[in-house]
Structure formats: structure tokens, C-alpha cells
Amino acid sequence: MKDKTRSYQKKARAESEKETGEAILDAALKAFSNELFDRVTLQQIASDSGVTVQTVIRRFGSKEELFEHLANREGKRIIADREVPEDEGISAALAALVKHYERDGDMMINFICQEQHFEPIRKIVERGREVHRKWVKTHCRNLLSGINGKEKERIFHATITATDLYTWKLLRRDYGLESNEVLEIMQKILNGLNGGK
Numbered sequence: 001m002k003d004k005t006r007s008y009q010k011k012a013r014a015e016s017e018k019e020t021g022e023a024i025l026d027a028a029l030k031a032f033s034n035e036l037f038d039r040v041t042l043q044q045i046a047s048d049s050g051v052t053v054q055t056v057i058r059r060f061g062s063k064e065e066l067f068e069h070l071a072n073r074e075g076k077r078i079i080a081d082r083e084v085p086e087d088e089g090i091s092a093a094l095a096a097l098v099k100h101y102e103r104d105g106d107m108m109i110n111f112i113c114q115e116q117h118f119e120p121i122r123k124i125v126e127r128g129r130e131v132h133r134k135w136v137k138t139h140c141r142n143l144l145s146g147i148n149g150k151e152k153e154r155i156f157h158a159t160i161t162a163t164d165l166y167t168w169k170l171l172r173r174d175y176g177l178e179s180n181e182v183l184e185i186m187q188k189i190l191n192g193l194n195g196g197k
Contacts (some may be wrong), residue, residue, distance in 0.1 A: 023049040024056055028070045033107040037118040042066070064120050071124040075131075078104060082135060090190060093139035094163070098183045101168040108165055136160050143193050155193060162189040 027048035031040045042063055046053045060066040081100045084093045108128065115125040137144070140159045144152055161167060163186055171182045 020049075020051060020055065021059055024051065024059060024066070025070050025073055028066055029074065029107075032067060032070065033110060037067075037114055037121055067120045071120075071127075074104075075124070075127065078128075079131060082131075084139070086138060090139055090142075091187065093135070094183055094186055094190075097135070097163060098168065098179055098186070101165060101172070101182075102179055105165060105168055105172070109169055112165075132164070133160065136163065140190065143190065158193055159190065162186055162193070 024045060027045045028040075030048065031045055040063065042053050042056050045066070046056045049056075056066065060069050078100060081103070082093075082096055084096045108125075111121050111128075112125055115122040136156065136159050140163075143155055143159055147155060167186065168182055171177045171185060172179065177185075
């Protein structure tokens, strides 16, 4: 009986620890998404997650280490959000991409604006660029097939630009278009790169 009780207590403690960790990461996400990196404090994150600063430090270490944990968690989620089977075609892939921008675009713009000032942010922004390059190579490979050299490089860069976060920002935030209009414009640009097909 004691073994069962001890096992239950251990399991409950582990679940509580996990919930606490997620609460801290959720508070960190909110803080880092809306503030400059140097303005975010562990005290603010602790307060927003209902724990002490000591608990945050014990679980995640410094602010930089907490940010790295957060980047790893959110990076996995973002990749999963953008994931579309290759055989579903570019329309489905673009829809998932724009949906991702709708959820995370403003946060990512905030990070990009800070990348020259804070090394932890520079690293995740560069990681994000690499994720997008891989996305283009996977989902826009038809645009890149049958061409080589400089022309292939130009089409690759044009495709990255057509589907880039800043293209979404320009159309959605600066011009005030609806999400579905952004999707249509991106599709038209890609069609144009494909000879209008």
C-alpha cells in the first residue's frame, strides 16, 4: 500500500512540476512577444505565472536560458503548425503558412526588430529563416525543377520573398488586407513564377 501511495505522490508531483514549467513558459512567451528582451524580467515572468523568482531560476536558470527553453518549445510547435504533407500541394501548404503568420507573425516581427541587439534572439531568428528556406524547398520544389544555376537561385529567392513573413506583414498589417486576400496574393505571385500556370 505504501508503494502505491508513494508512486501516486511521485506521479502527482511530476504532473505539478510539468504544469508549473508550462505556466512559466506561457508567461515568458507573453512577455518576450510583447516587450524588448532587455525589458523582460524574471520577476515579471514569475508574477505572471504565479510562482517565485527562485522557482523560475531553479527550473530554467537565467533569463537567456529561459528564452532558449521557450524558443525550443515554440520552435517545435511552429514547425508542426506549418507541417503539411507534400502531396497536398502548395495551396494547402500556403494556407498553413498564413495561418501560422496570423498566430505568430507579430511576435516574430518583434524578435526580428531586436536581432541585432540580443544574441539569443539573433539565434532564433536565423533558425526561423532556415525553417522557411526548408519549407520553400519542400513545398515549392516544382518551381525549382528543370532550372539550374543563377536562374534557379533567382527563382528560389523570389519564392522565399513571395511567402516571407515580411510579405505577410506588408499585406496584412501595412495594407490592412484580410488573411484570405494575403493567401490569394501569395498564390498569384507563385503562379506568376510558374509561368502563370
